Amino acid sequence: MGIVGNLSPEQLQSFNSQGFLVIESFSSPEELHAMMNRMDQLLNQFDCSTISVFSTKNQKELTDDHFYESAERVSFFFEEKAFNDDGNLRQSKQLSINKVGHALHEIEPVFKTFSRSEKISSLLFSLGYKRPVLIQSMYIFKQPGIGGEVVPHQDNSFLYTEPSSCTGLWLALEDATITNGCLWAIPGSHKNGLVRRFIRDENGVHFDNPSPSYGHKDFMSIEVKAGSLVVLHGDLIHQSFENQSSKSRHAFSIHAVETDGCEWAQDNWIRRKVDPEPIYSS
Ligand code: FE2
Numbered sequence: 001m002g003i004v005g006n007l008s009p010e011q012l013q014s015f016n017s018q019g020f021l022v023i024e025s026f027s028s029p030e031e032l033h034a035m036m037n038r039m040d041q042l043l044n045q046f047d048c049s050t051i052s053v054f055s056t057k058n059q060k061e062l063t064d065d066h067f068y069e070s071a072e073r074v075s076f077f078f079e080e081k082a083f084n085d086d087g088n089l090r091q092s093k094q095l096s097i098n099k100v101g102h103a104l105h106e107i108e109p110v111f112k113t114f115s116r117s118e119k120i121s122s123l124l125f126s127l128g129y130k131r132p133v134l135i136q137s138m139y140i141f142k143q144p145g146i147g148g149e150v151v152p153h154q155d156n157s158f159l160y161t162e163p164s165s166c167t168g169l170w171l172a173l174e175d176a177t178i179t180n181g182c183l184w185a186i187p188g189s190h191k192n193g194l195v196r197r198f199i200r201d202e203n204g205v206h207f208d209n210p211s212p213s214y215g216h217k218d219f220m221s222i223e224v225k226a227g228s229l230v231v232l233h234g235d236l237i238h239q240s241f242e243n244q245s246s247k248s249r250h251a252f253s254i255h256a257v258e259t260d261g262c263e264w265a266q267d268n269w270i271r272r273k274v275d276p277e278p279i280y281s282s
Contacts, residue, residue, distance in 0.1 A: 022224055027227045042100065078098055079146045130261070142250070151239055169256070172251055190235040
């Protein structure tokens with residue numbers, strides 16, 4: 001018995017000072033292919049008649065039931081630029097989806113196996129979690145040509161506990177480069193605390209404060225090879241730009257929060273009917 005962490009003291013030190021950590025070769029090519037193949041199947045089966053556009057800019061679009069209900073489902077969200085003026089898709093549905101979320105890690109076996117693997121659990125325990133839960137997952141496509149930007153944000157804004165406890169685990173399913181929309185972060189920005197929260201109330205969802213403006217020169221690109229895992233502190237300021245290349249940049253991300261001594265905020269956008277199952281140390 002006991003908790004076996006898999007991060008070295010040097011990795012932990014780097015994570016604590018930078019607010020993020022890249023673990024190369026975290027997943028095998030077989031693991032990546034299994035996730036990408038399953039997503040390909042899901043997309044082929046997907047019926048386009050229920051449509052929701054995902055945007056971090058236009059919050060109105062986020063308020064629909066499709067978004068709320070996705071917390072416990074496998075739901076598809078289109079890119080903003082996927083449609084022409086007539087409301088028809090510009091290209092195939094396979095090249096028009098922004099993301100699939102937010103419960104692949106619970107519902108789809110391939111994603112569940114990865115998300116609840118020993119290597120994910122031991123990573124979380126070595127970061128100091130006692131009884132973590134995986135509160136959401138996203139398969140992000142960052143489509144060639146139309147893959148939209150994700151504006152600077154902190155993950156704790158969206159997945160808030162009191163005290164805050166979110167960590168993002170971002171797995172590159174394909175190489176992520178500056179030209180196809182890799183992650184960018186402000187190193188050390190997690191030390192400045194949470195600047196705003198994303199609140200759900202009777203009027204929908206909104207931020208409680210405007211976004212500060214950030215200087216591009218403060219951001220550092222995080223280019224990684226397929227199979228690399230990027231660990232992101234919940235207070236780290238990070239973003240990604242549009243994909244202006246002809247290559248997709250698929251990624252699978254999961255977010256963990258602590259349940260031991262941390263309280264899930266009732267005004268978060270995610271309101272679960274069934275509590276997620278905690279991860280226990282073996
Ligand atoms: Fe994020």
